[in-house]
Structures are given as C-alpha cells and as structure tokens.
Amino acid sequence: MDGLIILTALIVICALAFDFINGFHDTANAIATAVSTKALRPRHAILLAAVMNFVGAMTFTGVAKAITKDIVDPFTLENGSIVILAALLAAIFWNLLTWYYGIPSSSSHAIIGSIAGAAIAAAGFNALNYSGFIKIIQALIISPILAFIVGYIVYSIFKVIFKENNLAKTNKGFRVIQIFTAALQAYSHGTNDAQKAMGIITMALISAGQLSTDDVPFWVQLSCALAMGLGTSVGGWKIIKTVGGNIMKIRPVNGVAADLTGAMIIFGATYIHLPVSTTHVISSSIMGVGASHRLKGVKWGTAQRMLITWVITLPISATVAGIFYYILNIFF
Numbered sequence: 001m002d003g004l005i006i007l008t009a010l011i012v013i014c015a016l017a018f019d020f021i022n023g024f025h026d027t028a029n030a031i032a033t034a035v036s037t038k039a040l041r042p043r044h045a046i047l048l049a050a051v052m053n054f055v056g057a058m059t060f061t062g063v064a065k066a067i068t069k070d071i072v073d074p075f076t077l078e079n080g081s082i083v084i085l086a087a088l089l090a091a092i093f094w095n096l097l098t099w100y101y102g103i104p105s106s107s108s109h110a111i112i113g114s115i116a117g118a119a120i121a122a123a124g125f126n127a128l129n130y131s132g133f134i135k136i137i138q139a140l141i142i143s144p145i146l147a148f149i150v151g152y153i154v155y156s157i158f159k160v161i162f163k164e165n166n167l168a169k170t171n172k173g174f175r176v177i178q179i180f181t182a183a184l185q186a187y188s189h190g191t192n193d194a195q196k197a198m199g200i201i202t203m204a205l206i207s208a209g210q211l212s213t214d215d216v217p218f219w220v221q222l223s224c225a226l227a228m229g230l231g232t233s234v235g236g237w238k239i240i241k242t243v244g245g246n247i248m249k250i251r252p253v254n255g256v257a258a259d260l261t262g263a264m265i266i267f268g269a270t271y272i273h274l275p276v277s278t279t280h281v282i283s284s285s286i287m288g289v290g291a292s293h294r295l296k297g298v299k300w301g302t303a304q305r306m307l308i309t310w311v312i313t314l315p316i317s318a319t320v321a322g323i324f325y326y327i328l329n330i331f332f
Contacts (some may be wrong), residue, residue: 003332004208007081011204014088016227019197021095022107023053023231029282030189030262033255034182039175048179049186050232056190057225061216062273063192067199068206068214070132071115078123080207082328084200086121087114090321098309105306106277109313111196112136117318121325139274143265144284144310151261151288158257159292174252181259186232188266189278194228196275254289261285280310 030053031045040048074080091110098105119127162170201220205211250258262282269276283306290298 019227020231030186039178052186053190054229057194063195064198074206086118086324090114108277113314113317114321117321121322143276144280147284148288151285155257155292
C-alpha cells in the first residue's frame, strides 16, 4: 500500500510538471501571432495567455474524462499506476527535447502515444480501448486539416470584405482586434490542453482505488489550471519564433484570421469532449491563412519539418513510454 501511495504521489507531481511544461511549450502557439505582429508586447502577451489559460482550464472537464477512459480502462488496467507514471515521464522527455530545439511538436500526441505505449508494454495490444483510442486519433488527424481549410476560407472572406481599405489603417485596426483574438485563443487552449493532465491524475486516482468514478475532483482541476498558468508565465520563446515568424510573415489581419480559426476548431473539439493538438490546430490555421494570402509566402520547409515531427511523435513517445515502463517495473 505504501508503494502505491508513493507511486500516486509521483504521478500527481509528474502530471503537474507535464502541465507546467505544456504551458510554456504549447501556449506559446496561442500568442505567437500577437507577439510577431507587435499587437502585444511579449510580457503582456504571456501574462494575458497565463490568465486566460487558467480561466479556460477551470471551465470544462469533458476532455479530461475522455483521456481518463477512452485510451485504456483505468478500472481494469494491469499495473495502472506504473503505466501512467511511465507515460508521463515519456511525454515530459519528448516535450523538453522538442522545446529545446524550438520544434512545435504536439503535447497531445506525446501524452496519448505515451499512455498507449506504456499500456501495451504492460498488458499487450488488448489493453487499448480501440473505439475511444481511434476516435481520439481521428480527431488529432482531422483537426489540423480542418484548421487549414477554415483558415483559408476565413482569410479569403477577409480579403473580399477589406479589399478597398487602406492596408496601413486596416493593419492598425486589426492590431487592436488581435489582442482580443489572442485572448480567445489562449482561453480555448486552456479548455482543451489543461484537461489532459486532469485526466491523467484522475486515471491514477482510479488505479490507486481512490476514486470510483471518472469525475474530476475540484482540487485536480484547480491544481492543473494553476500549473498550466504558471508554465505559460515562463514563456516559450523558441516556439513563438517558429510559429510566429518561420511559417510566414504575419500581419495583424493574418493574425486575427488565424487566431479566430484556431479558437473555433479548439472550442469545437472541447465541446464534443475530444482532445486535439493545439499546436497542430494553430500552426495549420496560420498555414491556411498564409496559403490564402500568398501561396509562395508560406515557408513550406518549416511546415514540412513540423509535419515530420507531428508524425513521429506518437510512435516515438509510445516506444519511450514502453522503455520507461520496463525500467519502473524493476523498482516498483
């Protein structure tokens, strides 16, 4: 029993660490366009994102429940606590590695792949809840494609509406609007991303016999919201540089279109209780807007590097989680 209590405590600590890292790793995406267009000063943008992420995280729990039960069944998972700890360590490792190199990889892919990999290492492929797992994978694949298409359409509409306007005046007006769209996007980020750590802690509590339902305890929701808010306040400058400048040269009107698109897609996913990659959604929104603005203006080399990272994150994080599981199994 003492060993189980220690494991559960380690999981809570690692889950909050993952959420903290997620804050400076992924939230950079939500404010990258506003910083790159100088709509907000970096410090103000980070403070705004931190507050809005906290508020968003305190609003919903549906995605947390999906993480808790849709990948594996925490009520029947063999060595569940070790599986969850291995998954967290693998996801943290991958997030820090990609953050160090300034690559906007997906924390969602990392944690979902890690849970699946550790569960397979523990109990084989039958450990996966295939109906829920496939639904989550479909959401991860469809959401960036949808974001690209919607971003293209939204900016195309903007071009028609504002075609007679003076570019300098239009950009000045949109720079003000972008403050609000950046806040909206940061809020939407909190409604989806912070819930992943909530779901993991809830899984751990169920595996440890501390919970009998998948309802997220209030202290879990509050602690995860605080961890993400604090992580956001640290900032993620390397990823801001990649998303905000290395995909395309962003003007305020582009930024507003991309922010609105990203927020719409993320809100939609949160509403139907599906975890999506905010990194994928926001980056794809910018690409869609850029393609609509000027196809040659998009730096497709950066986009290709990001796409490769997105594709390899699931299998690599799953493999690393399996290795961590075997190591932890020696000690617990």
